Amino acid sequence: MDLVGKISLVTGAGQGIGEGIAKVLAQQGSKVILVDLNGQAAQKVSDDINNAYPDSAYSYEADLTDEKAIQSMLEFTDQKFHRLDCICNNAAASKGLGPVETYALEDVQATLDLTFTSLWKCLQAEIIFLKKQSSPASIVNISSNSALKGYAFNSIYAASKAAVNNLTQSVAKEVARQHIRVNAVSPGTINTPGVMNYFKEEPSAKEMLERSALLRRIGEPEEVGEMVAFLLSDRSSYVTGQIISVDGGSSIN
Numbered sequence: 376m377d378l379v380g381k382i383s384l385v386t387g388a389g390q391g392i393g394e395g396i397a398k399v400l401a402q403q404g405s406k407v408i409l410v411d412l413n414g415q416a417a418q419k420v421s422d423d424i425n426n427a428y429p430d431s432a433y434s435y436e437a438d439l440t441d442e443k444a445i446q447s448m449l450e451f452t453d454q455k456f457h458r459l460d461c462i463c464n465n466a467a468a469s470k471g472l473g474p475v476e477t478y479a480l481e482d483v484q485a486t487l488d489l490t491f492t493s494l495w496k497c498l499q500a501e502i503i504f505l506k507k508q509s510s511p512a513s514i515v516n517i518s519s520n521s522a523l524k525g526y527a528f529n530s531i532y533a534a535s536k537a538a539v540n541n542l543t544q545s546v547a548k549e550v551a552r553q554h555i556r557v558n559a560v561s562p563g564t565i566n567t568p569g570v571m572n573y574f575k576e577e578p579s580a581k582e583m584l585e586r587s588a589l590l591r592r593i594g595e596p597e598e599v600g601e602m603v604a605f606l607l608s609d610r611s612s613y614v615t616g617q618i619i620s621v622d623g624g625s626s627i628n
């Protein structure tokens with residue numbers, strides 16, 4: 376129960392990895408605000424959490440590409456708790472797939488907006504919020520192992536995540552003196568609705584991706600959540616500016 380008394384916010388918590396992260400944070404004793412474009416999905420996950428840990432979870436619908444929605448999300452947090460200790464910027468999406476020669480510029484822009492610029496907008500507003508409250512805080516950005524090795528036919532997503540890694544390190548340097556830690560968690564292939572749909576379409580990909588991990592399986596959202604919970608807790612008090620893979624060892628295989 377490393378997060379007792381903490382107030383946490385998780386973006387993209389309506390399903391997948393964000394859902395797993397929010398569940399682990401609540402299990403660790405935190406109050407959690409679950410933010411998602413899909414308000415109903417965030418509400419459903421909140422209900423599940425509250426059934427297990429009463430009065431722990433609150434949902435908030437927001438499109439995080441929109442600065443006003445980001446401000447409203449932070450105002451909601453302020454009104455509810457007057458404080459924020461832990462933030463996980465997890466929401467992302469991409470548009471378009473294919474070789475670099477045919478990748479449409481509008482899809483490049485959309486993917487950058489959904490995966491990098493929206494996270495940057497969140498981080499900017501969050502840092503302003505955290506500096507005003509002037510108490511220690513921890514932020515975790517969710518990256519991807521594709522940032523470390525590239526990703527054929529999904530190059531703009533991978534490049535956006537590489538930008539997230541670099542942003543994480545730059546901002547960690549900027550805010551360390553204010554006792555705000557900023558790290559990134561870089562998942563390998565995780566059991567999420569998108570990955571499950573992909574496996575249905577391409578059954579051979581499942582075995583290939585399982586084999587690519589030293590542990591010979593894909594990961595579970597809660598396994599990412601465990602690392603996020605550690606980085607958001609005071610137990611990681613000397614860790615900042617790091618990119619940490621949760622990938623069954625696939626990044627070194």
Ligand SMILES: NC(=O)c1ccc[n+]([C@@H]2O[C@H](COP(=O)([O-])OP(=O)(O)OC[C@H]3O[C@@H](n4cnc5c(N)ncnc54)[C@H](O)[C@@H]3O)[C@@H](O)[C@H]2O)c1
Pocket residue numbers: 386387388389390391392393410411412413416437438439440465466467468489493517518519520561562563564565566567568569570
């Ligand atoms: N699934 C994987 O194997 C995997 C691997 C590496 C990295 N990641 C990263 O982990 C994170 C979560 O991935 P996932 O697979 O769980 O995704 P997902 O698509 O299953 O869930 C993402 C959630 O974010 C929400 N969302 C998307 N754009 C939003 C926006 N603009 N505003 C608010 N909410 C928004 C969606 O509604 C959805 O509920 C992403 O950053 C992704 O890049 C995933």
